[in-house]
Amino acid sequence: MPRNTTVREPAVTKDGRSSGSGTTAAVGIKDVAVRFRTRNRDVTALTDVDLDVPMGQFVAIVGPSGCGKSTLLKLVAGLLKPSTGDVLLNGERVQGPRHDIGYVFQRAALLEWRSARRNILLQAEMRKMPAELGRRRADELIAMTGLSGFEDALPHELSGGMQQRVALCRALLHEPPVLLMDEPFGALDALTREQMNTELNRIWRETGTTVLLVTHSISEACYLADRVVVMSPRPGTITEIIDVGLPPERDYTETMGRPEFREATTHIRGLLGAVSAQD
Amino acid sequence: MSQSAIKAPPVQVAGVDRRNSPSAGERASRLLEQSWRPVALLLACFAAWWVIAAAELVEPYLVPSPGETFDVLTGKPDYIWQHTWVTTYETLLGFLIALVVGVFAAVVMVYSATVEKTLYPILLFAQVVPKIAIAPLFVVWLGFGIAPKILIAVLIAFFPVVISMVTGLKAVDPEMLQLSSTMGASPWQTFVKIRMPASLPHLFSGLKVAVTLAVTGAVVGEFVGANEGLGYVILQANGNLDTPMLFAGLLVMSLIGVVLFVLVEVTEKLLLPWHASRRETGVTTTY
Numbered sequence: 001m002p003r004n005t006t007v008r009e010p011a012v013t014k015d016g017r018s019s020g021s022g023t024t025a026a027v028g029i030k031d032v033a034v035r036f037r038t039r040n041r042d043v044t045a046l047t048d049v050d051l052d053v054p055m056g057q058f059v060a061i062v063g064p065s066g067c068g069k070s071t072l073l074k075l076v077a078g079l080l081k082p083s084t085g086d087v088l089l090n091g092e093r094v095q096g097p098r099h100d101i102g103y104v105f106q107r108a109a110l111l112e113w114r115s116a117r118r119n120i121l122l123q124a125e126m127r128k129m130p131a132e133l134g135r136r137r138a139d140e141l142i143a144m145t146g147l148s149g150f151e152d153a154l155p156h157e158l159s160g161g162m163q164q165r166v167a168l169c170r171a172l173l174h175e176p177p178v179l180l181m182d183e184p185f186g187a188l189d190a191l192t193r194e195q196m197n198t199e200l201n202r203i204w205r206e207t208g209t210t211v212l213l214v215t216h217s218i219s220e221a222c223y224l225a226d227r228v229v230v231m232s233p234r235p236g237t238i239t240e241i242i243d244v245g246l247p248p249e250r251d252y253t254e255t256m257g258r259p260e261f262r263e264a265t266t267h268i269r270g271l272l273g274a275v276s277a278q279d
Numbered sequence: 280m281s282q283s284a285i286k287a288p289p290v291q292v293a294g295v296d297r298r299n300s301p302s303a304g305e306r307a308s309r310l311l312e313q314s315w316r317p318v319a320l321l322l323a324c325f326a327a328w329w330v331i332a333a334a335e336l337v338e339p340y341l342v343p344s345p346g347e348t349f350d351v352l353t354g355k356p357d358y359i360w361q362h363t364w365v366t367t368y369e370t371l372l373g374f375l376i377a378l379v380v381g382v383f384a385a386v387v388m389v390y391s392a393t394v395e396k397t398l399y400p401i402l403l404f405a406q407v408v409p410k411i412a413i414a415p416l417f418v419v420w421l422g423f424g425i426a427p428k429i430l431i432a433v434l435i436a437f438f439p440v441v442i443s444m445v446t447g448l449k450a451v452d453p454e455m456l457q458l459s460s461t462m463g464a465s466p467w468q469t470f471v472k473i474r475m476p477a478s479l480p481h482l483f484s485g486l487k488v489a490v491t492l493a494v495t496g497a498v499v500g501e502f503v504g505a506n507e508g509l510g511y512v513i514l515q516a517n518g519n520l521d522t523p524m525l526f527a528g529l530l531v532m533s534l535i536g537v538v539l540f541v542l543v544e545v546t547e548k549l550l551l552p553w554h555a556s557r558r559e560t561g562v563t564t565t566y
Contacts, residue, residue: 079457097457097463098461099463102461105454109454109455113551125468127463
């Protein structure tokens with residue numbers, strides 16, 4: 001586990017802040033702190049977090065376990081309230097669960113009695129979308145994510161990668177302006193993960209949605225994101241925000257070989273305390 | 280859509296199993312494979328019974344032969360059938376009432392912490408009180424009719440229903456519930472589309488226990504005071520030292536339990552094919 005990181009130098013922290021000038025921020029996190037009370041002590045999960053994500057940007061959040069990465073996503077979704085500070089989503093203050101987002105968890109969280117297609121359509125049903133529209137969207141997404149032929153399979157008949165595709169389709173069905181992903185590929189094997197990364201890059205480009213991705217994998221973060229937010233362990237705060245500086249369309253192997261990519265990953269690895277041997 | 284539609288990974292995925300579902304022959308052979316052992320054991324028991332009776336290892340008036348027992352069943356079909364129907368009726372009614380009330384109580388308890396805190400200790404207390412011991416009281420209160428039998432069946436079957444339903448409703452993936460709230464689902468939608476179906480496998484395991492207990496409840500009610508039903512038949516036979524009739528009554532009673540259990544299981548398979556199929560693959564998979 002990383003320790004003695006170059007934590008807390010606000011001067012560095014804020015550098016990537018107002019990139020994407022001129023566009024409205026899809027997500028704005030203003031001086032947010034989150035404190036939990038556990039049985040015998042107060043835990044500060046997040047402190048002094050400031051982050052603006054312009055519309056359409058892909059931001060990856062990396063950091064050691066327990067640094068509050070997932071908490072950050074839950075704040076944006078309105079599933080959690082900040083103790084202090086404000087969270088803005090699409091220009092509005094977040095005050096309760098928000099419906100203008102798509103959420104993907106590490107576990108696919110599918111309803112096991114529903115086929116892949118009907119799991120995707122859950123989003124449409126809950127939102128009372130016109131049935132025809134929902135079905136058309138689902139078909140598009142099924143084709144886009146390579147689920148064709150597996151629409152009628154039940155979740156337990158699908159591989160982990162396929163299940164996660166279904167979860168992704170469900171999260172995208174209502175064309176949310178912001179997609180929140182909490183270690184979506186963490187449980188997949190390396191090969192499937194690469195494949196999902198390539199697809200996510202393509203889907204992001206095709207849909208133009210803003211993405212916040214929490215991940216443990218530095219290379220995943222750098223391959224996918226415009227900017228990578230590096231967080232420090234408890235109390236979680238932003239150590240640095242790195243501009244990856246790669247074009248949106250990225251070929252997997254080609255990107256891995258690029259100097260910008262290497263530079264970014266090496267730098268982040270350094271920030272995280274280096275030792276993390278697993279990529 | 281996209282030109283680069285990535286091909287599905289070559290995994291052992293999907294509907295394949297389900298689509299070419301087993302033929303009738305395969306299904307029969309699988310059933311045979313699964314059931315020959317218990318059937319053989321049952322036959323062995325009958326054989327032992329027959330041997331004991333035929334060799335008069337035990338006095339015949341204590342253990343009648345299988346033949347005598349079946350003679351009773353075939354000899355007095357109307358009598359047996361009449362009382363079997365009464366017991367079955369009491370059992371089913373008691374079970375259904377326990378089901379409805381139990382599910383309702385569970386839902387209310389899961390959605391209201393106050394209700395749960397209030398109800399749970401009382402439920403536990405009601406479960407701890409030996410129902411067989413209160414049976415006479417119910418007869419005093421409700422008379423010799425069908426009511427006290429049903430009440431005892433309800434009381435006995437109620438607890439497993441509530442417990443399993445509460446467990447089921449609480450076992451829902453919290454992330455699923457969070458997702459549901461980001462979808463803007465109403466509490467009712469979340470209940471109907473997520474919580475209720477997710478709790479059904481748990482409920483059914485409770486129902487299987489409950490239905491067999493309901494038989495016991497009905498018979499206990501009949502023991503305490505009745506002029507019909509299999510419990511009454513057994514008491515009568517006991518008084519007359521009519522062991523063949525006693526054995527016949529026991530046999531039929533067990534049969535009611537088995538049939539009702541199977542009915543619950545079949546309902547489960549029909550209602551929750553997804554659960555059954557997953558369990559099947561679980562059984563056949565070797566680790």
